[in-house]
Amino acid sequence: MGRKILLDTIHIPGIKTFDVYSDNGGYSAVEKALKKMTPSEVTEEVKKSGLRGRGGAGFPTGMKWSFLDSHSAQPRYLVCNADESEPGTFKDRYLIDHIPHLLIEGLIVSSYALGTSNTYIYVRGEFKQQIGILNKTIREAYEHGFLGKNILGTPFSLDIVVHAGAGAYICGEETALLESLEGKRGNPRLKPPFPAVKGLYDCPTVVNNVETLASVVPIINIGGDEYAKIGIGRSTGTKLISACGHINNPGVYEIEMGLPVQEFIYSEEYCGGIKDGKQLKALIPGGSSVPILPATLVTYTKSETPRLISYESLSEGGFESGSMLGSGGFIVYSEDDCIVRNTWNFERFYHHESCGQCSPCREGTGWLEKVLYRIEHGFGKSKDIDLLDTIAKKIEGNTICPLGDAAAWPVNSAIRHFRHEFEFHIEHPDLVKNKNHGTFDLVHSA
Amino acid sequence: MSTTFTNFTTFKTLNLNILQNFMAGENKIKYKIFSQVGNEIKFPPNVLEKVNKIIARYPKGKEKSALLPVLHIAQEELGGYLSVDIQDYIARLMNIQPIEVYEVATFYSQYYLDKVGKFVIEVCQTGPCAICGGEDITDYLQEKLHIKNGETTPDGIFTLRQVECLGACGYAPVMQVNTEFYELLTKEKIDRIIEELKARSDEEKPNDSKWVEKFF
Numbered sequence: 001m002g003r004k005i006l007l008d009t010i011h012i013p014g015i016k017t018f019d020v021y022s023d024n025g026g027y028s029a030v031e032k033a034l035k036k037m038t039p040s041e042v043t044e045e046v047k048k049s050g051l052r053g054r055g056g057a058g059f060p061t062g063m064k065w066s067f068l069d070s071h072s073a074q075p076r077y078l079v080c081n082a083d084e085s086e087p088g089t090f091k092d093r094y095l096i097d098h099i100p101h102l103l104i105e106g107l108i109v110s111s112y113a114l115g116t117s118n119t120y121i122y123v124r125g126e127f128k129q130q131i132g133i134l135n136k137t138i139r140e141a142y143e144h145g146f147l148g149k150n151i152l153g154t155p156f157s158l159d160i161v162v163h164a165g166a167g168a169y170i171c172g173e174e175t176a177l178l179e180s181l182e183g184k185r186g187n188p189r190l191k192p193p194f195p196a197v198k199g200l201y202d203c204p205t206v207v208n209n210v211e212t213l214a215s216v217v218p219i220i221n222i223g224g225d226e227y228a229k230i231g232i233g234r235s236t237g238t239k240l241i242s243a244c245g246h247i248n249n250p251g252v253y254e255i256e257m258g259l260p261v262q263e264f265i266y267s268e269e270y271c272g273g274i275k276d277g278k279q280l281k282a283l284i285p286g287g288s289s290v291p292i293l294p295a296t297l298v299t300y301t302k303s304e305t306p307r308l309i310s311y312e313s314l315s316e317g318g319f320e321s322g323s324m325l326g327s328g329g330f331i332v333y334s335e336d337d338c339i340v341r342n343t344w345n346f347e348r349f350y351h352h353e354s355c356g357q358c359s360p361c362r363e364g365t366g367w368l369e370k371v372l373y374r375i376e377h378g379f380g381k382s383k384d385i386d387l388l389d390t391i392a393k394k395i396e397g398n399t400i401c402p403l404g405d406a407a408a409w410p411v412n413s414a415i416r417h418f419r420h421e422f423e424f425h426i427e428h429p430d431l432v433k434n435k436n437h438g439t440f441d442l443v444h445s446a
Numbered sequence: 447m448s449t450t451f452t453n454f455t456t457f458k459t460l461n462l463n464i465l466q467n468f469m470a471g472e473n474k475i476k477y478k479i480f481s482q483v484g485n486e487i488k489f490p491p492n493v494l495e496k497v498n499k500i501i502a503r504y505p506k507g508k509e510k511s512a513l514l515p516v517l518h519i520a521q522e523e524l525g526g527y528l529s530v531d532i533q534d535y536i537a538r539l540m541n542i543q544p545i546e547v548y549e550v551a552t553f554y555s556q557y558y559l560d561k562v563g564k565f566v567i568e569v570c571q572t573g574p575c576a577i578c579g580g581e582d583i584t585d586y587l588q589e590k591l592h593i594k595n596g597e598t599t600p601d602g603i604f605t606l607r608q609v610e611c612l613g614a615c616g617y618a619p620v621m622q623v624n625t626e627f628y629e630l631l632t633k634e635k636i637d638r639i640i641e642e643l644k645a646r647s648d649e650e651k652p653n654d655s656k657w658v659e660k661f662f
Contacts, residue, residue: 075505084613085611085613086611087572087573087574087610087611087615088573088574088615089613089615090613090614090615090616093613093614118505124613125514125518125554125556126556126612126613126622127613128625129625129627161503161504163511163514163515164514164515164518165514165554166514166517166518166554166555166556166557167554167555167556167557167609168553168554168555169610169611180514181511182508182510182511183510183511183512183513183514183546183550184510184546184549184550185549185550185553186553186554201505201508242615242616243616244574244578244615244616244618245574245577245578245615246577246578250615250616250617250618251616252616288572288573329615331573331574331615333577337577341576342573342576342577345571345572345573345576346572346573349572349573349610349611352610353610355553
């Protein structure tokens with residue numbers, strides 16, 4: 001289960017530079033694609049690979065590419081989404097920090113497949129260092145003839161522009177990202193029309209995550225069929241998992257899809273167990289927006305099969321007893337963490353980050369934050385728990401973009417699995433006001 | 447008697463406000479020295495050249511796309527924050543309506559609309575950082591710098607801001623000072639960082655951020 005295809009060369013000193021990267025097999029996918037394959041053959045390989053979007057939604061990449069309006073006379077665009085801002089997720093930053101040429105190589109191959117000659121990388125504004133790294137990397141690629149006019153002597157030309165955001169979570173949503181790239185507020189657009197038909201500057205556009213585009217490189221190198229053999233079922237290939245919270249070894253790990261969650265959290269090779277020998281209380285497996293799982297549902301699903309890191313296994317049981325792989329941001333909670341406080345924290349985040357277009361989200365996230373604040377600080381009322389549930393359900397599905405859902409799910413799931421913690425807060429205001437959130441032996445209780 | 451007392455307090459507060467405004471104004475002038483000719487807001491020629499290059503990266507007729515990067519540069523080159531005058535200048539420069547700049551400048555959290563210190567300390571307060579001690583870090587910084595969240599020290603060196611997820615959750619708690627990330631923070635580490643920054647506070651430029659260089 002230790003196969004690495006994205007980060008296999010990351011330990012080599014100087015892999016950030018063009019020379020070392022190309023000496024270690026780098027840019028072979030560009031050579032292969034541009035010289036030996038047609039653009040539709042590249043797309044075909046990606047389809048065969050079963051690669052699914054690594055940004056969170058898990059939509060098949062090859063299919064997304066095939067939606068691109070090929071009859072349009074307008075220019076087409078590929079936009080790389082490097083606006084990584086989902087709490088708990090820091091894999092794209094890691095990839096750019098350590099092996100930036102892999103992303104550029106993936107972008108060149110993908111742009112060739114999609115027939116675009118202008119490609120943008122939208123990087124979140126906080127990643128100023130990464131913007132510097134990407135610009136340096138792109139400069140190197142230009143110097144060596146992998147970008148610019150007539151790449152490797154073929155008719156294919158490509159320019160890549162790094163575009164800086166300025167601090168807005170919502171710009172990770174693809175249509176908000178496009179608005180932001182056009183120099184506007186990051187207000188998501190109504191879909192349809194989808195970006196594949198009307199995207200950047202109203203032209204056909206594909207928006208893909210950093211990791212997705214980087215994964216195109218091994219797919220071309222080893223072939224789509226071979227890539228599809230890695231992983232499990234419809235979750236093919238490897239996935240970067242960023243692990244944080246109360247674990248011994250936080251960091252970014254490349255895992256083969258299908259790795260048991262138990263092994264990932266407890267083995268020395270990965271997270272190394274819970275910090276300070278504490279017990280696991282809960283896990284959020286896909287960034288703050290996905291439902292939280294109590295310890296009892298982390299390592300085994302409700303049907304008592306081992307929980308694996310894959311799109312299917314993590315969502316087994318639906319929202320009743322499952323969650324989602326999302327962006328692969330594992331947030332691990334130990335027995336000392338207060339779920340109410342954490343849920344309040346996330347709702348403050350969503351309230352801050354709501355763009356304000358849709359009333360259910362703009363107002364609802366604010367209400368959720370306020371009600372959670374008063375529960376957390378010892379001013380909760382007995383009806384508040386049901387009130388939270390009602391507000392969350394009224395946001396879900398009633399907004400233009402998924403931020404509303406992302407704000408509602410953590411609340412619904414926290415109440416579903418940790419209702420007694422909310423009740424404790426409401427029943428013991430004096431203890432809560434003195435920062436005693438109650439210690440619960442939840443770890444092995446259903 | 448009581449009326450007189452109230453009046454006296456109001457007078458004192460007013461006086462303090464005038465003093466603060468005056469000080470802020472003085473600092474503003476200090477900032478303007480290296481970036482502006484006379485009183486007119488303008489990019490120096492070398493910066494303008496780079497700004498024009500950035501605008502040229504986008505397709506013809508879609509130059510507005512450059513607004514976000516250009517605002518970053520304006521913030522760095524024209525005094526650390528985006529006053530209305532600066533926003534108006536950018537609107538003229540990019541040939542767009544002022545409202546198109548205002549709506550963007552107020553939407554994104556990295557554009558500062560008020561004066562900030564030389565070093566803007568942004569402490570992450572979101573989930574993973576919070577459970578790993580991020581809240582204590584903010585408390586400690588408030589105590590150490592004698593300012594609250596959102597305030598600037600009287601000497602104009604530090605501004606403290608609590609921000610949402612900085613995308614470095616595995617190295618929590620984290621904070622960002624201008625362009626620099628500081629990770630796995632402890633109180634001792636904060637002490638060291640603040641000392642280092644204080645020692646660098648005389649440098650002409652606020653930091654080694656250099657957005658203009660970063661873009662090319």
